[in-house]
Amino acid sequence: MKNAAEVLGDLAEPSNIAVHSNLELAGDVSAAAAEDDKQRKEKDLDRLRRKPELQPLPATDRGQLSQVTPWDVLHSFGQAITLARRGAGRGLAEHWGCLKYNQALTGRADSFMALSAEGRETADYYKALQSGELGTGFGLALATRVLGRRYPNHFVSIVPADTTLRAGWALTSRDSGPKSGYRYRPQFFAEVWRPGEPSRVFPIACKGNHGGLSTSHTQLASASAHVEAVHIGAWDETPCLVFSTELPLDGPLTVHTLEAGGEGGWLDTPGRVLDHALEDDNVFPGIQPPAQGDKPLEPEPGYHVGPDLYAWFQHALARTAAAGLTAFAGDTRATVQYLTKRQGQRHFTGFTHAATDSVQDARHRFFGIDFVGTDHVFRLNRKRVEAFSGVAKDLFRHLEEGRVEQYRREIYARRSTWPHETWDTPWNGPVSIHPDGSVLAMRLLRN
Template sequence: MEPSRVIPIACKGNHSGASTSHTQLASAAVHADAVHIGGWTDTPALIFSTELPVDGPMTVHALQARGNGGRLTHPADKARDLDAVLDDDNIFPGIQPPVRDGESPETVPGFHIQQRHFAWFQHVLARTGAARPTAFAGDAVLVDAPQLTVPYLTGRQGRRRYEGISHAAIGSVQDAQETLLAIPFVGTGHVFRLNRTRVEAFSGIARDLFEHLAKRRLTRYRSEIHARRSSWPTHTWDNGWNGPVSVHPDGSVLALCVLPA
């Protein structure tokens, strides 16, 4: 597998027009420039501002920085066990400009992932990536796998928000099963109204991949989604479910259907 490549992305939106988007692009460029991964000013970035006017078409403005950096390359002996618990490293903020005339200039405001941090940052991304589908499928409270999302996050990433009892308005429990596009999924369901029409939403993850995450087999989970990345269904309608279905390459799914009035 190729080394991970990280691209900072800044997204903003407004209900005004192009002038507001231009201001948003400028401020977003400052935010993106405050993150360096590897070499000085060599980190690629994508910046978006979306116009959502009340009486006109949606317009997306985009800027791209064509940096060659962002690749988390490191020696094999520095590789980490992704199944291991992530340590909350204390990296002092500040972007280090290159050495000039044998001297290191003072740091500038921002956050800099230097090469000595690459293996740790790759570990962070892997564990955070695992937390997304577990939370998306409902942070299950099961006898054999309580609070699935908690072990994949550090304290600074908001781990405490998944500990204890969640508010009913924001919490979700993995308590539903659906077979969609011939794939068994586990997850959580919600019912809401869309323009007075009752709609059910199911969000989950493939059952076999869920088992890997529940049992902390992150390395195996990542290997399997990498191997299956091009084999997920491409059609987006399930007749049995009677609604649209979207399967993401990480094995997660979102399905919608209209309920009887």
């Protein structure tokens, strides 16, 4: 077993990621979808509507995740689940769940990343949980890099889809409003934006497995149904990305990915003032197909963001993203202002169970930049360690005071200025800083 100092060093070590995306993969996923449709028909289940014509990523995009640290992947995953409400607690500590994987990955700059001995042992008992959560981290890390390369003068924000959609639709029987009755949804949206201009939104589905390539085919076929559930603009014109990360017990991990093109996804209408509070809407569920001749068709299950909802949806995305950042920094009061009642505002107010809460009362300096946030102390191989998550101090003050417009202008202007180092010597531990101003860091404490 490695000691705690060795584990921290490994977390900051860049490694290569294998990315698989070609026409053969697209064909195999299509075959897996056809087989699933056949089985559903035999069981008298409805045929799923899937994103048609998934295609491989261009070769120029497939190298964008060539070097990444395990700590950066855990940062992506931890930040993605800050609003997930997956645990029993109602506090702000969901994101600390990423730390259970701090010994799961291994690799070096001259090799491909793979599961460590500890990761392989965990997979024997918690296969679905580990592969799914790590699959989310790798998928979002790749999505951010691919879209950043395609839109070099834009900013890429990752926003949880369920939390965003709840501002307009009743997703479950517990939500107020017209019920959608449809369980297929993307897990995330990637909003590609510039201040004062139309933004473009990509539904994203991320999965993971320890089962091998054939399992990834099945997962990508399933993911195609999830991303198809949201249309932004015209019917079947919303671009999307789907990922399945294969984490074998022997050999390097591989991110299998496909995409669907289209001319949609644009929120091309003057937006609202993002500093203003968002209220729950009651959008009638369903996606309206184009009419066949003079005969209108019945709506398909799902969620349709038409032109009349563009400004509202852009507003919901921006404020949901802000809520995720303030939750990542452990600030209850700041988070509550950005969520509607149906989005889970009550989960960030009032009583929280023991050990599930976090408080924005920690301050640290990394690479000459001051951050504010929350910390978590635990034992790693018998040694006490401290984890810190937060947001750059000056940017957090904008979010704390409700200045979303100013925050977005500043992170856009500073998007290429953040440090890329993975280890901060004065802090003495791994550090990951993302362009949105968020940070995740960990270090040994004196016993």
